[in-house]
Amino acid sequence: MGDIIHALPGAASLKHSFPGARVTWVVEPQWAPLLENNGFVDRLVLFRRRDPGSWRATKNELRTEHYDLAVDFQGLIKSALIAHLARPERIAGFGSGVVREWPAGLFYSTRVPSGAVHVVDQALDLAAGAGANHLVRAFPLPAGRPEGNLPAGAFALASPLAGWTSKQWPLEYWEQLAVLLREKTGLPLVLNGPPGAVPKVPGTLTHESSVAGLIDATRRASVVIGVDSGPLHLAAALNKPGVAIFGPTDPARNGPYGGDFQVFRMPGAATTHRRGNVVDASMRAITPEQVFSALAARVSCHA
Numbered sequence: 001m002g003d004i005i006h007a008l009p010g011a012a013s014l015k016h017s018f019p020g021a022r023v024t025w026v027v028e029p030q031w032a033p034l035l036e037n038n039g040f041v042d043r044l045v046l047f048r049r050r051d052p053g054s055w056r057a058t059k060n061e062l063r064t065e066h067y068d069l070a071v072d073f074q075g076l077i078k079s080a081l082i083a084h085l086a087r088p089e090r091i092a093g094f095g096s097g098v099v100r101e102w103p104a105g106l107f108y109s110t111r112v113p114s115g116a117v118h119v120v121d122q123a124l125d126l127a128a129g130a131g132a133n134h135l136v137r138a139f140p141l142p143a144g145r146p147e148g149n150l151p152a153g154a155f156a157l158a159s160p161l162a163g164w165t166s167k168q169w170p171l172e173y174w175e176q177l178a179v180l181l182r183e184k185t186g187l188p189l190v191l192n193g194p195p196g197a198v199p200k201v202p203g204t205l206t207h208e209s210s211v212a213g214l215i216d217a218t219r220r221a222s223v224v225i226g227v228d229s230g231p232l233h234l235a236a237a238l239n240k241p242g243v244a245i246f247g248p249t250d251p252a253r254n255g256p257y258g259g260d261f262q263v264f265r266m267p268g269a270a271t272t273h274r275r276g277n278v279v280d281a282s283m284r285a286i287t288p289e290q291v292f293s294a295l296a297a298r299v300s301c302h303a
Contacts, residue, residue, distance in 0.1 A: 001211070001230025004034050005237050006257070007073035008139045010123035010132075014071065015040035017132040024065070026058065026082050033211040034234075036142040049078060055085075062086040071130050072104065073123050080104035092130035098122055120257045139237035139258065144215025148207050156187045156242075156295065157207075157221035159214070159231035160199060166248050166276025167228045169283050171201055176288035177225070178203035184292070185299055192217055192231065223295050227283075228254050236261060241298040243291050247282035248272045260301075262294040 004027065015023050024043040025035055035041055045061050048054040062085060070083035072093040083091045084107045093099060093108040105111060112129030114122045124135050162168045178189040178201070188205050191198050195208040207217055218224060218235050224242035226232025228249045235242060236256030244256050246265040249272075255263050269282035 001031055001034065002233045002254075003074050004031050005139065005141075005230065005233045006119045007123050008040075008141070008237070009120055009135070009137050010071070010073055010127040012040045012136040012138055012140060013124060013127040013132040013134065014130065016136050017127075017134050021068075022065070024062070024067070026062070026079075031211065033144075033215070034141065036212075038140050038142070040140055047082065058082065059085040069130060071126060072108070073126060075100040075104055077101050077104050080107040083107060092126065094122065094126060117252050118255070118257060119253060141234070141237060142212070142215060144217075144219060145212040146216050147209040147213025149205075150190065150207060150217055150220060151188050151205065154187055154222040155205075155220075156181055156189050156223045156225060157192060157217055157235075158189060158225040159192045159229060160201075160227070161193050161197060162227050162229040164248075164275040165278055166274075166280040167246075167283070168279055169227055169245050169286070170279050171199055173284075173286075173288045173291075174201045175203050177291055180288060180292040181295070185296060187222060187299065189225075190217070190221070223298050225291060225295065226256070232256060235259060241301070243294045243298075245283065245286050245291065247280040247286075248274075248276065260298060262298075264290060264294070 022042045025041045026045045026047050029046045047058045067086050067088035070086055070088040070091045072079045072083050075094045090109040091107055092110040095111040095113040098114050099105050112126045114125035116122045116125055160174055181187045181189050190205045190207050192207045192214055198206045198208055218238055224235040224240045227245050232244055236258040239259045241260040244261045244263045247269055251263045251265055264286045266282040266285040
């Protein structure tokens with residue numbers, strides 16, 4: 001989810017610079033709702049990376065059109081190979097130091113350097129290097145669809161899960177934060193996640209949904225609390241206020257890009273991209289009281 005959201009301004013910049021071009025986006029089915037009704041994307045091709053037959057099907061579907069250019073915003077071997085399968089006249093991707101998996105660069109005919117720190121700015125540099133002459137810092141996102149039960153009034157929204165356990169905040173902290181929010185601001189804390197995956201935390205409300213339901217819930221939330229995961233980047237792209245809690249990953253590169261977020265990270269926290277299976281000590285160092293104080297200020301400011 002985060003990779004798609006971070007690439008939206010780059011893709012929008014390409015379409016804005018070449019309005020007569022047809023833009024195809026290759027995406028895994030579970031993330032396709034992020035691109036619904038996107039005025040900068042003309043065609044979606046669904047790809048299932050864990051299905052061996054999908055590689056051939058995706059190749060055949062891509063080859064029904066001729067492509068002048070493919071742009072690999074993800075910088076992975078998988079995404080570079082898909083770009084290659086489309087047989088475009090050229091493939092643009094990140095240069096060394098930015099590309100996430102260096103063998104991906106072997107597929108590129110144009111390697112674009114970037115001195116930007118944040119991944120959104122890196123994507124914009126890549127779009128410019130691929131030929132975009134008008135950069136658009138916009139996140140075209142759909143309205144989403146109501147799913148499940150949400151409070152009728154104001155509420156705080158959080159998605160406590162992350163791809164790595166080490167990037168998650170302790171569950172008992174969510175319980176403490178829920179008490180503070182309810183007693184001092186009257187806001188219920190809603191925890192969102194896929195069906196069957198939302199942890200049961202006393203004092204919180206559970207909201208299970210698809211990506212479309214998450215988009216709708218995020219738009220309706222008064223404030224959002226997030227860790228380094230797709231739902232936080234979605235909230236920032238939708239210009240929501242809230243708090244971002246970081247530990248092993250660097251918010252300078254992956255932090256919220258947009259909205260009004262206070263970012264917490266323990267001073268001296270070590271940056272690592274190892275997928276730890278326990279909550280990192282730097283995440284435990286951020287207390288519920290710290291998070292509540294920042295949220296209360298935003299609730300008052302954005303009331």
